[in-house]
Amino acid sequence: MVEHARGLYDKKEAFSSYKLQHALSPYYKVALTTLGSSIYSLTETDEFEIAEKIKRKFVRQKRDKDAAVFSELHRILQGQKLLRNRWAILYLLHRLSGESTSKQKGGTSSTFFHSLSSHLVSTPFVSQHSGQLTTDGSAKIHSVTGSSTASSGISSIRSSFHSNDPSPVPQSVPPSYLKTPAGAQLLRGGQVLPSTGERVLHLLGRNQTDTTLMLRSDRTISTTSTSYRMSRKPGSSDELSEAVILRELVYVFRGIEGKYIKYDVTKEGYRIDAKAGIPRALRKAVAKLAECGWMYNQIWKYADSRSTDRAFGLVGQSFCDALHQELTEYYRLMSVLEAQLKQNDDEVLSDHGSELTVRRLAVWMCGPHIRLKTMAALVDVCQGKKGGALATAIHSYLQHGDPTVRSLIRHMLALVAQPIFSTIITWQYHGELEDTYHEFFVASDPTVKNERLWHEKYTLRKSMIPSFISLEQAKKILLTGKSVNFLRQVCHDRTSIRSRDIIRQTETNQVESIFSQDVNGIFQKMIDAVYKETSRHLLDILHTKYKFVDHLKAMRRYLLLGQGDFIRYLMDLLEDDLAKPPQMLFLHNLTSILETAIRGTNAQYDDIDILRRLDVRLLEVSPGDIGWDVFSLDYHVDGPVQTVFTPESMIIYLRVFNFLWRAKRMEYILAGIWKSQMSNARILKSMPELSVVLHHCHMLASEMVHFVQQVQYYINFEVLECSWDELLNKMNDAEDLDCVIAAHQVFLDTISTRCLLDKQSQGKWGVTETEERKEERRRKDFRHTMLSATKAQLSVLASSYQEIWPPSSSYAINLEQRHKNFNFRLDFNEQYNARDPKLRRSRVPHKTKRRDREEKMKQRSDE
Amino acid sequence: MADSEGKLSAAREAMDTIVEISTLLNTGLDADTLAICVRLCESGANPEALAKVIQDLQRESTALKEADSTVS
Numbered sequence: 001m002v003e004h005a006r007g008l009y010d011k012k013e014a015f016s017s018y019k020l021q022h023a024l025s026p027y028y029k030v031a032l033t034t035l036g037s038s039i040y041s042l043t044e045t046d047e048f049e050i051a052e053k054i055k056r057k058f059v060r061q062k063r064d065k066d067a068a069v070f071s072e073l074h075r076i077l078q079g080q081k082l083l084r085n086r087w088a089i090l091y092l093l094h095r096l097s098g099e100s101t102s103k104q105k106g107g108t109s110s111t112f113f114h115s116l117s118s119h120l121v122s123t124p125f126v127s128q129h130s131g132q133l134t135t136d137g138s139a140k141i142h143s144v145t146g147s148s149t150a151s152s153g154i155s156s157i158r159s160s161f162h163s164n165d166p167s168p169v170p171q172s173v174p175p176s177y178l179k180t181p182a183g184a185q186l187l188r189g190g191q192v193l194p195s196t197g198e199r200v201l202h203l204l205g206r207n208q209t210d211t212t213l214m215l216r217s218d219r220t221i222s223t224t225s226t227s228y229r230m231s232r233k234p235g236s237s238d239e240l241s242e243a244v245i246l247r248e249l250v251y252v253f254r255g256i257e258g259k260y261i262k263y264d265v266t267k268e269g270y271r272i273d274a275k276a277g278i279p280r281a282l283r284k285a286v287a288k289l290a291e292c293g294w295m296y297n298q299i300w301k302y303a304d305s306r307s308t309d310r311a312f313g314l315v316g317q318s319f320c321d322a323l324h325q326e327l328t329e330y331y332r333l334m335s336v337l338e339a340q341l342k343q344n345d346d347e348v349l350s351d352h353g354s355e356l357t358v359r360r361l362a363v364w365m366c367g368p369h370i371r372l373k374t375m376a377a378l379v380d381v382c383q384g385k386k387g388g389a390l391a392t393a394i395h396s397y398l399q400h401g402d403p404t405v406r407s408l409i410r411h412m413l414a415l416v417a418q419p420i421f422s423t424i425i426t427w428q429y430h431g432e433l434e435d436t437y438h439e440f441f442v443a444s445d446p447t448v449k450n451e452r453l454w455h456e457k458y459t460l461r462k463s464m465i466p467s468f469i470s471l472e473q474a475k476k477i478l479l480t481g482k483s484v485n486f487l488r489q490v491c492h493d494r495t496s497i498r499s500r501d502i503i504r505q506t507e508t509n510q511v512e513s514i515f516s517q518d519v520n521g522i523f524q525k526m527i528d529a530v531y532k533e534t535s536r537h538l539l540d541i542l543h544t545k546y547k548f549v550d551h552l553k554a555m556r557r558y559l560l561l562g563q564g565d566f567i568r569y570l571m572d573l574l575e576d577d578l579a580k581p582p583q584m585l586f587l588h589n590l591t592s593i594l595e596t597a598i599r600g601t602n603a604q605y606d607d608i609d610i611l612r613r614l615d616v617r618l619l620e621v622s623p624g625d626i627g628w629d630v631f632s633l634d635y636h637v638d639g640p641v642q643t644v645f646t647p648e649s650m651i652i653y654l655r656v657f658n659f660l661w662r663a664k665r666m667e668y669i670l671a672g673i674w675k676s677q678m679s680n681a682r683i684l685k686s687m688p689e690l691s692v693v694l695h696h697c698h699m700l701a702s703e704m705v706h707f708v709q710q711v712q713y714y715i716n717f718e719v720l721e722c723s724w725d726e727l728l729n730k731m732n733d734a735e736d737l738d739c740v741i742a743a744h745q746v747f748l749d750t751i752s753t754r755c756l757l758d759k760q761s762q763g764k765w766g767v768t769e770t771e772e773r774k775e776e777r778r779r780k781d782f783r784h785t786m787l788s789a790t791k792a793q794l795s796v797l798a799s800s801y802q803e804i805w806p807p808s809s810s811y812a813i814n815l816e817q818r819h820k821n822f823n824f825r826l827d828f829n830e831q832y833n834a835r836d837p838k839l840r841r842s843r844v845p846h847k848t849k850r851r852d853r854e855e856k857m858k859q860r861s862d863e
Numbered sequence: 864m865a866d867s868e869g870k871l872s873a874a875r876e877a878m879d880t881i882v883e884i885s886t887l888l889n890t891g892l893d894a895d896t897l898a899i900c901v902r903l904c905e906s907g908a909n910p911e912a913l914a915k916v917i918q919d920l921q922r923e924s925t926a927l928k929e930a931d932s933t934v935s
Contacts, residue, residue: 027923031916035908054888066887073884080877082870088904089881095914097888 047087054094240277243344245286246356250337252293253330253365255300261290269294285362292369295376296330299323302379313386313437314419319394322415326375326408333368337361367404374405378412387439388464391416395467395515414512420466421514424477428530431484441465442478450490454643454737458482468515473524476531479736483538486737490640493541535736542737546640547607549731552744554610555645558633559657560720560751561664563603570597571668578627582618585627590616594633613637617654628665633657643737644744652748659755663715666708673701696794700801707826714822719754723747754819891921 051074058067077086240260248258252270257263260278264271270290272278278286303323306312312320337356344355374397381393394413400406423440426432433444441464448457458478465474487493513522542548557563573593577585594616598604603611617634632654637645645653677698684690730743881901882894892900900917904910 027920031920034916034919035912070884070887073880073887077877077880077884080873080880082874083877083901083905085904085907088908088910089901090884091910092900092904092914092917093881093885093888093890095911096885096890096892096917 047090050087050090050094054090054097057094057097242282242358243341245278245282245358246341246344246361249286249289249358249361250334250341252290253296253334253337255293255297261286261293282358285358288369289358289362289365292365292372295372296327298376299372299379300327302383303327311437313439314423315388315390315416315439316386316437318419319382319390319412319416322412323375323379325415326371326412330368330372337364370402370405371408374400374408375412378409386437388420388441388461388466391420391466391468398515410512413515417466417468417514424514427481428477428484428527428534431481431488433481439464441469441474442481451642453490454482454486454741455646458485466515468517473527476527479738480527480531480534483534483737486640486643487534487538487541490643491538491541491545493545532735538737539734539740542640542740547609548641548644548740550607550610551637551641551645552727552731554606554613555635555653556720556724557603557606558614559635559653561657561660562720563601566597566601566603567664568668569601570594571664573597574627574631578631580627582621582625582627582630585618585630587616587618590618590631619658628662632661644741649744649748652752655757656748656751656755659757660715663708663711667712670701670705670708674705677701693794696798700794700798703801710822710825714825715755718821719751723750723754726750756819892917 051071054070055067058064058070074090077083083089245260248261251258252261257270260273261270262273263269270293272283272286272290303320306316307320307324309316340356378394378397381397382390385393391413394409394416397409398406398413400409420440423434426434427440427442433440433442435442435444438461441461443459443461445457445459458481460474460478462471465471469477513520513526517523558566561567570593573596574590577589577593594614598611598614613636615634615636617632619630619632621630634654635650637650677694681694684694724747727743727747730746731740734740734743878894878898878901882897885892885897890897896917900913903913
């Protein structure tokens with residue numbers, strides 16, 4: 001027996017060391033002993049472990065490429081089903097590999113002999129495997145196989161069969177060797193001989209089943225398994241088996257029509273073929289499950305068509321992404337279902353009772369069904385929407401009662417809101433608007449120039465405000481970004497705005513705070529804080545760098561005649577020039593006069609920058625005007641301050657200035673008249689007959705003075721000062737530039753209304769053509785009478801003055817309280833009221849009277 | 864018959880792969896030797912012991928060759 005076994009090794013050795021030409025019987029013996037001895041215990045019998053070891057070795061030797069090659073080869077090897085003891089082969093190769101050989105070497109031939117002989121002695125030929133066959137090497141091998149194969153996957157199946165079926169051999173091996181193992185078996189003992197044939201047959205048979213099993217466990221759709229299923233459930237003539245229905249359903253879930261469940265175009269959904277033999281009990285469940293397919297189709301179509309559409313915008317893209325994420329989950333479920341279906345087929349042999357049924361599927365699909373339904377609803381609602389509107393649509397679903405749906409919506413909304421949120425952050429922080437697809441609720445008009453940046457460049461896109469952001473918040477966000485832009489572009493301010501970095505850092509990652517504001521106020525707080533800081537910074541810059549308040553004060557002083565001495569002196573200097581017709585006026589002359597006026601008064605202590613901006617302006621000339629009518633002061637503004645002092649508001653300033661200037665001039669003229677009267681009084685004393693006339697004169701003049709003074713008082717104290725105070729208060733409280741602008745606008749509106757310069761007052765003071773003609777005639781008559789006699793003239797003047805006396809309470813009915821005050825002040829002692837109560841109902845417009853008065857005063861002064 | 868042919872080609876493929884791994888690992892075994900080793904392994908030989916035998920034999924053969932060369 002030993003010799004027989006040796007025969008096998010004989011051949012092997014003759015082959016492996018075929019270069020040795022000698023008969024090497026001692027080597028056989030030694031080799032046999034070595035192989036037979038159990039001294040070489042195996043530390044690892046796991047294929048994977050060995051493979052890893054080899055790879056590590058490669059890596060250690062810096063042969064990463066080879067490691068990759070090896071793992072590829074190993075993978076191929078694993079694909080081979082013929083080899084069972086792969087681990088053993090790998091182990092062997094590993095042991096023999098270059099390095100280990102050199103490590104183990106080191107001995108010479110003598111040691112070899114020595115060690116071999118020691119083996120011979122120390123380990124008895126028959127080892128301690130006493131329980132098993134003991135007397136020959138091949139039995140040993142078997143025992144080793146039995147113990148080792150247990151751990152290796154596929155080969156373990158065979159472990160009970162004593163693996164000795166013929167292993168595949170490459171063709172290069174001569175056919176004589178092919179039979180070697182079998183031959184060994186045959187040679188092993190007489191009693192084995194008859195059973196060998198059977199065994200081989202058995203193994204072959206087993207091998208086939210094995211293959212099918214392996215194939216199926218590989219989950220490939222194989223013809224075998226299909227045929228299996230078909231053969232398993234032959235079914236009665238038209239009753240479909242459950243497995244078929246399930247397979248149909250799994251396809252339908254992914255929107256693929258089946259044989260029996262078809263897509264019905266007219267009804268838009270998957271319908272079961274009426275003729276299909278589906279048990280009635282299952283029909284309903286199948287129909288409900290088939291809905292999933294339709295919903296899946298809807299979602300998939302939407303997501304697929306939109307995800308390539310670039311114009312759909314970031315918000316839309318993220319919505320598609322969210323949908324895709326959900327669909328991926330769904331796909332996962334599908335693959336699990338499919339796997340389960342496969343297992344169903346496999347488990348036919350062994351009845352486990354855990355196989356997939358339609359009812360079970362209905363239960364499993366419950367959750368996904370709801371999710372799909374929600375998403376389909378979202379897709380439906382979001383059709384044709386983008387940006388903020390899309391987020392609004394999704395947000396409206398957030399308050400769903402079902403917590404699972406709510407969390408789904410919440411998840412999707414978080415994804416959808418992410419681009420909006422980051423846009424808000426960049427907009428607030430950098431003032432940059434990265435909104436290529438017009439989805440953000442702040443719109444920017446690139447054509448607007450810097451001067452109008454604040455007023456016109458940025459607008460709110462109301463339709464794009466997501467519902468979770470209130471209009472107020474949107475406005476604040478708009479203002480913040482606008483302020484940043486204003487600072488950067490108009491104010492050319494590059495300094496960073498303090499205490500905003502922290503806000504940004506703490507806020508960036510909390511998308512959810514944007515749509516759960518009722519739960520946490522982080523977003524609101526962030527907006528408020530950023531808004532406040534930015535606005536404060538902007539106002540600081542305006543006040544310090546651009547001296548906004550100084551400009552405002554300059555307006556008050558020069559255009560609204562706040563600087564009394566300057567105006568008075570200017571009037572003194574200009575008197576001669578302005579009496580000339582406007583054609584005779586030269587801007588450079590007037591400018592130099594203005595310069596003189598500044599030098600001569602307290603105005604010289606003002607900031608040089610402000611004085612430089614002060615200028616003379618000649619208004620448009622209309623026929624009959626004199627210098628006084630066209631003269632106007634002007635104040636140039638530029639830069640950021642222009643945002644507040646817009647051209648429109650400058651026009652109002654000029655109009656108010658014009659009015660005040662005229663009133664001032666009246667006062668100036670009347671003061672002149674009074675002076676001449678005083679000086680004339682003495683000269684004319686010698687003519688007592690004149691005293692009556694003079695008295696009349698005095699009366700008239702003082703009445704006029706009274707009127708003008710009251711007007712002045714009213715304008716100065718009740719209009720200008722009050723409004724000015726209000727404006728300053730508002731300026732101090734102002735939170736942002738818009739507040740300042742609004743306050744300034746209110747200020748201008750108030751003064752123009754109270755000075756009776758607004759449209760409403762003008763309507764009342766207006767002059768129609770007929771009135772004008774009448775006026776002309778009246779003036780002619782007036783001149784005629786004037787020529788006749790001084791006394792008569794004076795009395796006429798006096799009476800006409802009486803006639804045009806304005807205060808009448810009937811006027812005041814619709815007027816503002818201030819106007820009433822004004823009326824009241826004019827007729828404080830009710831002198832006029834007492835004189836002629838009918839005057840109250842006078843219908844002569846005020847403005848006519850005013851002109852009249854001026855006319856008369858001019859005539860008086862001419863005289 | 865087709866089955867056995869397929870098996871044969873599969874076996875050849877497996878053998879090729881093993882040879883490649885062997886060269887990668889620099890075992891110094893040629894294809895034929897390897898085939899024998901594989902067969903031994905398949906029939907359940909202890910790879911550790913087999914490795915030992917092969918190493919020893921390789922060593923012997925080189926020693927013999929050296930001796931030959933010195934003699935001649």
